[in-house]
Every structure is written in C-alpha cells, then in structure tokens.
C-alpha cells in the first residue's frame with residue numbers, strides 16, 4: 599500500500615456520529631494513539647495531580663472545564679514520547695477557543711519542535727434523525743457493560759447478553775431526547791465553527807457516517823490511504 603501520510607488526525611462529528619468507534623479502528627490500523635478528550639479529563643481527574651484537581655473541581659459540579667485546562671491536558675498527552683509518532687484526537691478541539699489555544703501552544707516552546715500540527719481533519723456527517731436513533735436506541739448490559747442497540751445490535755437471544763448471559767440492561771442517564779437536543783444545539787453553535795476553519799486550511803475531508811461501522815471505516819480507509 600501507499601506510504602502513510604497522515605499521522606496527526608482530528609475527528610469531528612456530532613454526538614452519536616460514531617467518531618469514537620472509528621477513531622479506535624483507525625488508530626489500530628495506523629498504529630498510533632487515540633486521545634479521547636472526555637476520557638482523558640476523567641483519567642487526569644482521578645490521578646489527583648494539580649491539573650487533575652482543577653478538572654475534578656469542575657466535573658464534580660457539572661461545570662464546563664475551561665478551554666485552557668482542556669488544552670493543557672491534551673498537550674501533556676500528545677507530547678508524551680510514546681505518542682510521538684502521531685495522534686488521533688477524538689472530541690478535541692471542540693470550539694474555536696480550543697483551536698486557538700492549541701495552535702498557539704504547539705507553535706511555541708516546548709512544543710514547537712515536536713511537529714504536533716494536525717495534517718487531517720475527518721468530519722463524520724450524519725443526519726439528525728440518525729443521531730436520535732443511534733443514541734436513544736442504545737442500552738448496556740448492567741453486568742458486563744457490553745453495548746447494544748435496539749435496531750443495529752440486538753443480542754442473539756432476546757433479553758440475554760451475548761457476552762455474559764446477563765439479563766438486565768440499562769440506559770446511560772444522559773441518553774435522553776432532551777439531552778440529545780441540547781448536545782446537538784451545543785455542537786452546532788460551539789463546535790461546528792471549527793469546520794470551515796479547517797476547510798480553509800485545506801485539512802478537511804468529509805465522510806458519510808451513515809451505514810454499518812465497517813462501511814464507514816472503509817470510506818475512511820480510502821481517504822487516509824492505508
């Protein structure tokens with residue numbers, strides 16, 4: 599196959615677009631690390647570090663973590679020597695504020711000699727109906743955490759977890775119609791403005807995110823060229 603050109607990839611898409619799943623598949627193919635902003639913040643908060651305490655103070659009270667803190671946590675992670683060959687960022691940057699702070703930081707000491715500039719921004723496009731379907735239809739095995747979906751991934755035997763035989767299924771507390779409406783609204787007003795910005799820089803590629811996971815990852819494979 600062709601040489602791998604893209605090593606610094608940003609995944610963008612509305613909630614429920616499947617970008618976390620696709621980021622994980624791509625990371626495995628390219629042998630680089632996925633950094634999920636949400637997971638990273640929660641993990642950092644658990645370490646009890648000075649930065650972690652600042653994050654926990656916000657998360658625990660349901661407040662937004664300020665962009666300066668998110669950017670610091672992301673930079674700390676992407677600059678780790680073991681992540682030196684590249685990154686796939688999932689859920690970051692999520693606003694123009696974050697884009698500005700990130701670009702400023704990677705162009706200065708101590709990060710400017712590490713080549714952390716993004717070279718590809720993948721936008722997963724999915725219509726709203728799809729997002730409601732995907733998020734509202736999902737549930738999780740209460741025992742082992744396996745994810746299911748009433749349309750796209752039902753257990754082989756109705757009501758019984760394929761993985762552990764569990765018979766109890768739960769929904770995530772924030773997978774409600776109201777939260778999807780509000781998350782989509784935030785995505786449009788806060789996150790979507792980064793799309794034309796990256797398009798102007800020539801970094802943006804759009805992917806149709808509808809259809810089965812394997813179909814979408816095949817479309818990504820063609821764009822990335824691995």
Ligand SMILES: [Zn+2]
Nearest residue numbers: 739742759762
């Ligand atoms: Zn289970």
